Amino acid sequence: MTQKTMAVVGTGVIGNGWIARFIANGHNVLAFDPAAGAEEKTREFFDEVWPTLATYGIKDQASIENLTFTNTLEEAVKHADLIQENVPEREDVKQNVLAQVDELAPASAIIASSxxxxxPSVLQSACKQHPERVIVAHPFNPVYLIPLVELAGGEATDRSVIEKARGIYDGLHMKPLVMAGEIDGHIGDRLMEAIWRESLHIVNDGVATTEEVDKAIVYGPGLRWALMGPFMTLHLAGGNQGMAHMLEQFGPALKLPWTRLVAPELTEALSQKVIEGTRAQSGDCSVQEMEHRRDRFLIKLMQLLEDEGFWPSERLVRHDS
Structure with a gap:
């Protein structure tokens, strides 16, 4: 991919993750965040993450010198090819910022919300100039390593913009998932929310601790999910007849009240159970130390999937050892 100018609006955890991925792939980044100390925090983040990026692989032209913080939103977006918005998750805030970006950015620029x-229909509704180029491009933390990005257009989105965005994110060594429609929470977060909701019920009911819930995922389905999603995992559970037998055998169990469906009330007591449980799990390891450990693991895991020929997951091919 030829070098592009990427604008990043909002430099929290996700915004900094985007900056890292853009920079590692050799692009120029113009960043804007009005919060006090934002640039200093981003520079500190890069000092921590650059060795990881170097291990994972960076383009020859990649350089921290390609990052510039601007004093105004206009300076950040006026020459951008892609604008990645990462402001706080509040509808009014996002609509207001995106409307300003729409006013200031060149007509050819893609405006993507994280x-x-x-x-996306909700977010683009306040844009008066070119709502057709406003999309959702939802990543997963850490953005600089996790390849999935969910792309969704709204009622006003031009499909050619989605295809153009797909090419850009693909060029960032990501795996764009273009959604056929739009739903609140998209796909990945809807699935994670279901597990999070049930996890809170289990802890709240005193059935298990946070550590035991995590063990139930890490040592069980989590291992399989690194290779196969829920559908292919259950396809194998049906034996030689696959999913057809699985549904016939276990389908009736879907009517059992295994799920609580509604999230539990986040009481002070439940909050303390979760906070104290995760604090005990962390021991004397800092969040920063755990992030480094996570990143090392993710790099090894993705390399294993690559080596074993397990990408992509949507179509399996024969892979003989």
Whole structure:
């Protein structure tokens, strides 16, 4: 991919993750965040993450010198090819910022929101100039390593913009998932929310601790999910007849009240159970130390999937050892 100018609006955890991925792939980044100390925090983040990026692989032209913080939103977006918005997850805030970006950015620029919940139709509704180029491009933390990005267009989105965005994110060594429609929470977060909701019920009811819930995922389905999603995992559970037998055998169990469906009330008591449980699990390891450990693991895991020929997951091919 030829070098592009990427604008990043909002430099929290997700915004900094985007900056890292853009920079590692050799692009120029113009960043804007009005919060006090934002640039210093981003520079500190890069000092921590650059060795990881170097291990994972960076383009020859990649350089921290390609990052510039601007004093105004206009300076950040006026020459951008892609604008990645990462402001706080509040509908009014996002709509207001995106409307300003729409006013200031060149007509050819793609405006992408990293929102984890809002539909693109809601976000583009306040844009008066070119709402057709406003999309959702929802990543997963850490953005600089996790390849999935969910792309969704709204009622006003031009499909050619989605295809153009797919090419850009693919060029960033990501795996764009273009959604056929739009739903609150998109796909990945809807699935994670279901597990999170049930996890809270289990802890709240005193059935298990946070550590035991995590063990139930890490040592069980989590291992399989690294290779196969829920559908292919259950396809194998049906034996030689696959999913057909699985549904016939276990389908009736879907009517059992295994799920609580509604999230539990986040009381002070439940909050303390979760906070104290995760604090005990962390021991004397800092969040920063755990992030480094996570990143090392993710790099090894993705390399294993690559070596074993397990990408992509949507179509399996024969792979003989």
């Amino acid at each position: 929102t984890s919940g809002y539909k």
